[in-house]
């Protein structure tokens with residue numbers, strides 16, 4: 001049996017960031033991952049000699065002077081081949097009209113105000129809020145307690161759609177501003193302004209793609225952890241946690257191996273963590289019930305296209321295309337594709353043409369229900385037909401941004417929420433973790449602490465999802481073990 005300072009369950013981005021930070025702070029860490037490769041949503045798969053990403057297309061806020069840049073430098077991730085996206089990094093086509101998002105708050109306002117001159121003042125006010133939210137995010141980790149907690153509370157209690165409707169008069173502009181939000185679940189009755197603004201602000205500051213794919217993030221983090229004496233074990237599914245005196249002391253893997261530690265961090269869905277700790281630990285029933293009752297955000301359908309050589313020019317921006325106005329109606333109740341994100345993989349050979357484009361659209365768990373108990377590869381013709389129809393509808397929509405796309409397709413691979421459920425264990429294959437609710441902010445914005453004092457949480461279900469959100473949460477989790485001062489020093493680049 002091995003013994004460590006900290007055991008981290010799950011090697012997704014959340015788990016690996018925590019392990020990297022703690023290992024560099026001198027702690028002996030062990031990461032236990034159920035899958036065959038580390039990375040969770042950052043893992044890649046290979047088909048016909050090409051690599052495909054599973055949960056990463058672009059990231060915001062990597063410019064110097066940001067917390068993200070500082071943390072990525074600290075962990076060696078800034079050495080990866082990041083590629084800055086175009087000034088107009090996101091384009092949104094709604095009802096045949098195309099609008100652009102520019103990097104930089106001022107440029108963002110100018111660009112959209114050119115299309116919506118009557119909304120210039122409101123756009124400026126909105127940009128000020130995004131800027132404030134971004135600055136406040138880092139202040140939350142300031143050990144002097146500079147941050148005003150009521151700011152987060154206000155944003156969590158505010159319904160994002162109602163806020164937009166109160167600020168802007170033009171419903172088309174509201175759709176445009178929400179149109180890049182396939183990277184979150186646009187649920188009109190519950191989406192908090194907190195989730196909405198944090199899903200935008202870092203991307204407006206600067207937007208980046210990674211040449212060569214997201215598994216480089218996981219690979220770099222794993223090498224860094226091992227260089228500090230830590231370990232990442234794959235095919236090590238944690239089946240239970242046990243202990244005594246109100247604490248966890250041991251992780252038991254499905255193959256019977258056991259590992260001991262002083263502290264445990266789980267990057268799993270909070271309900272899954274409770275299930276692991278539930279049997280033999282004093283996990284309060286009320287807490288367990290609360291975690292089990294959390295709702296999950298929708299999942300994603302991805303059509304990964306391999307294109308015939310030299311048929312489509314690479315575009316260094318993302319293109320979101322909607323069939324009709326009201327982007328808040330996605331995923332559509334009729335199960336058809338109402339909006340799609342088209343995102344290129346950076347050509348690694350420097351070619352002006354692109355070989356791989358991913359098309360993404362939200363997909364509900366309800367659409368997956370008929371096959372939830374069937375093993376991958378055995379889901380039959382009806383499942384294949386559903387995937388073929390969705391891919392077909394995605395391509396048809398994406399053709400508005402990429403004319404001739406259909407004729408350029410050489411191969412097509414698809415994934416659904418079932419794929420994510422199967423590979424990462426994420427309940428209902430949800431793309432963004434648990435659902436935050438402006439009507440229940442305290443119940444859905446989860447703290448990193450649990451009722452078990454040496455069991456902490458991290459990952460996308462706690463506060464914010466995506467690379468940026470998961471990183472901010474990892475900092476909060478690590479601060480519990482090594483103190484806010486050390487985290488603050490990393491952020492400020494003064495380590």
Ligand SMILES: Cc1cc2nc3c(=O)[nH]c(=O)nc-3n(C[C@H](O)[C@H](O)[C@H](O)COP(=O)(O)OP(=O)(O)OC[C@H]3O[C@@H](n4cnc5c(N)ncnc54)[C@H](O)[C@@H]3O)c2cc1C
Pocket residue numbers: 009010011012013014015032033034035038039040041042054055056057058059236237238239267268300302360420423424425426430431432458459460461465466467468470
């Ligand atoms: C289709 C899609 C596209 C996306 N695109 C972007 C994007 O362009 N930019 C962006 O910023 N974000 C994007 N995201 C979101 C981003 O990928 C996630 O928010 C983030 O990677 C989640 O990291 P995590 O560590 O919280 O969870 P995960 O990546 O799910 O990691 C959890 C890990 O725990 C492991 N695990 C589960 N159970 C056990 C167990 N019992 N024992 C051991 N290990 C276990 C899993 O195998 C997994 O490796 C996208 C997500 C999806 C689904």
